[in-house]
Amino acid sequence: MNWIGRSLPRLEDPSLLRGHGSYVADRIGKAASVRFVRSPLASGAITGIEIPPGATVFTGRDLSDVKPIQPILHRPDYIAIGQPVLPVDRVAFCGQAIAVVVAEDAALAEDIADQVFVDIDTTDAIVDLDTALAPGAAPVHPEAPSNVLVEGRMRTAGFDRAFADAAEIVALDLRSHRQSAAPMEGRGGLAEYDGVSGRVTLTASVQMPHMLRTGIADALGMPESELRVIAPDVGGGFGQKMSLFPEYIVLVWLARKLKRSVAWIEDRRENFTASAHGRDQAFSLRGAFAKDGRLLGLEADLRSNVGAFSCYPVTCGVEPLMALAELPGPYDLGEYGVRSRGVTTNTCMMAPYRGVSRPMLTFSMERLMEVAAKRLGIDAVEIRRRNLIGTFPHRSPTGLVYDEGSYLQAMETAVKAINLPAFRARQTALRKRNRHLGVGLSVFSERTGYGTPAYAARGMDIVPGYEIVDCTMDPSGNVVLRIGSSPHGQGLKTSLAQLVGDELGIEPQRIRVVSGDTDATPYGWGTFASRSMVIAGGASKLAAGQVAGKLKAIAAHLMEASPDDITLENGLARVSNSNRTTEIGALARAAYHQSHKFKGLSPGLHESAVYDPGGTFSNACHVAIVEVDIETGGVRIERFLVVEDAGVLINPMIVDGQIAGGVAQGIANALFEEMIYDENGNLLTASFADYLLPTSAEIPEIEITHMETVSPESVTKAKGVGEGGAIGAPAAVVNAIVDALSPFGIELFELPATPQRIREQLRKAGVSVHG
């Protein structure tokens, strides 16, 4: 063990930090500019499209051969909705692409797009969950008369008894408003046409290059071999860039049609209106608690506003079905009855966003625990103690199997670190001076690194999950690792190089990781769902292990020892307990150039491995300490602490970075970010002036402590960590606000807890600022 566990500076950084990163917009060269004409209305029939004379503009009629995007779930309660690449007859949300302009530069394309007039017979837009679900509501799509696109239900056998036995039933209505992942770089694509081969290369800012190739090839009815997809440096994705969008299909269609290269660089307004949103959810919970605070049963009605279309490939089931399956979270829940619906509206499509449902379900469960604790007169930490999972493997009421974690220990460590008694004393003292501090806890589990079984269980037509890795050592002993995963800022290349470095006994700097090019990597799924370190890491370890096995066999042959006695370390193969060594480079050369000597071994050093795990659960406890200004409703975060268990840390610095970034997004979710539509379906927050990302001034230093539970469910012993920060933070922050405001008896059940929402509750509670 040489490299695992070290905070090695990221191999990606020298180029990114020096401005040598290469994003789509850096590569467009002389390609023609593409601009989409977008619907100014949320709902209505297209009655005509007027195109300025002489302009190169295409509409849905020109693309009538292109198949709609129609992701499938094989379950009876799912209604498949096709998303036309460019609609011909009607629009379904404000911002939907209706026509496409090609011009010599971006400004000109925008000028022309301005002159394309679309006549729309507007109809009433269905914007929010309540309107969509109201009896007699007009259907957004004729195929789905009730506006429900997917519905899951389950009820355990002893559900009714749990409620009959309950000492206290706590009922809550919780709301999370819509958000955007807001990656720093928007979407964008360059489709290059090769006149000789007729092939198209699409360079795009995406998280799932192989999936994009499949989706586009299917839509255009072409073999995948005619399309190459490249994901160059990608400026953030957070899930927003893992779906197939109409724009990319249109780009490839244009390149083939016009036989030239075309490029589209999304602007921020397009990203906000037409990319993808998430977290627009309303949950109603009823918790049945015993007198001692144990949660005997939980009833949940979960509604997710999935927007106008279903995202490909994961479908609009991603939020509702995740919510259904994982609501119990870290708690040992006996009985469970749930109904979860994905509801369509005339708004931008929902797609995965870091955490997918779990920020909301953690918020919901953690608010439930707090309210129950108050009602039952039990301490908020104690009620969690009595409910957290403690024996492993644990089987949840929805059939999920949790591998070993440290739910209780993580919470106890966090509570100790903040010194709760000292905080309470300070809180009391400051309240006398009209200063209102509060502390809030959030305990959660994060299901990570799951393979095909988890996706198959959802009934997905396209079942992601495994990863394939090719590991090649060249004759000089350096390694190329080709992965199907597609990192975009996570530092995965560094972590994998550390992992493989240990496996092969060479420095990480000698390992080059190739990703994001369908011509150069094995078919894979990409980077999302806290999976790459576990799954691509697992496959890398297995493939490198096979190469190591071959190196040892060669070394054994050359040094006349048994392969079992060979160790690979510091660039050398060594016979144990001896000073006989051979340089790994020499072994590699021999593998290629003296292969005739090694009977039973194939020439060269080229191995491939697949990893398709069942999944592993990370866990964490977040604690926030906040101060609330009761006159303005303003919140300042004084302290934020994370105790995280993601198994063995390959590169602790990178893990900390993932947690810190996630927590910042979670704080944004708790206090700032909110996509607001008016009742006609116009987005009112279509720029960074109104959609408020927190800045460094609003984010405190994040204190992180690690626990390392070693799980047999991951060959690298690493668990996923990409989403946890975003999952846990909202609950911790809001619980802290509620604690700060406890003298006024205020409860908050809405995300984000904006100053005006907080102030509204205070006003209702009689905290006046005018006498």
Add this chain to the structure above:
Amino acid sequence: MKPSAFDYFRPASLSEALALLAKYKDDCKILAGGQSLVPAMNFRLARPAILIDINDLGELDYIFADDNGLHIGALTRHAAFHRRVVDGPLGALLSKVARHIAHYPIRQRGTFAGSLAHADPASEWCLVATALNAAIVAKSIRGDRRISVGDFFNGTFATDLAADELLAEIHLPAMGPGWRTGFFEFSRRAGDFALGMALAALRIEDGIVREARLGVGGVADRAIRLESLEDGLVGHAASPELIDSIAREAWALVTPVGDIHASPEYRRDLIATAVRRALTEAAA
């Protein structure tokens, strides 16, 4: 996110700029720091056919104090106020207020005059000018015009400037050493436009308020000077009780606007709080 096509002039002298303004009138817009105009053009909310860039007009880049007060030339950037531009309470107040305007890079380009000409109701400088009773000097080939701030703002993004006029100077009355000031602003994030703010200036002698200036911003279609409340302060000690009652009156007096970040009720609360805190600071 690309502006529509426009013609661009970069005059070398004020007279040349005024001649261009006289020629193109409503078809043109002055480009100063560009921190409001350029985003609006990129969103195509503003589509001027012609831009007249005044950044080469060194003759407008000045700031000086005399017995009458402070003279701020049109090219004075927000960042010029990071340090105290004049000794005494006025310089200190402006330096405090400037830090609430946007972010450091924006303050390097955005101008005091541009803020007034733009007339965003949540602009700090518009509140300063209103509460402190500034005068505005407009120039055109027709001559100079001195506009009192009370006549300058006509509402959100609307001023009394004629199409051929350039806002050349802002004049803030002097503030002697007897003045004390207070400023409070609430915004969602550091650097955001105010959801509510108040500015107070009191001349206190022997514990009694002799003169008072009080204004609020970010709450209506323009900054508002609360003269009736100023009158209520004069002749009294600025006690916590008096300040409370003034804040209460401000709450009742101002009819705030609502938007997605702040409902009218919420803004009303912010007004009372901002007035109380600004006055408390000034009285301290």
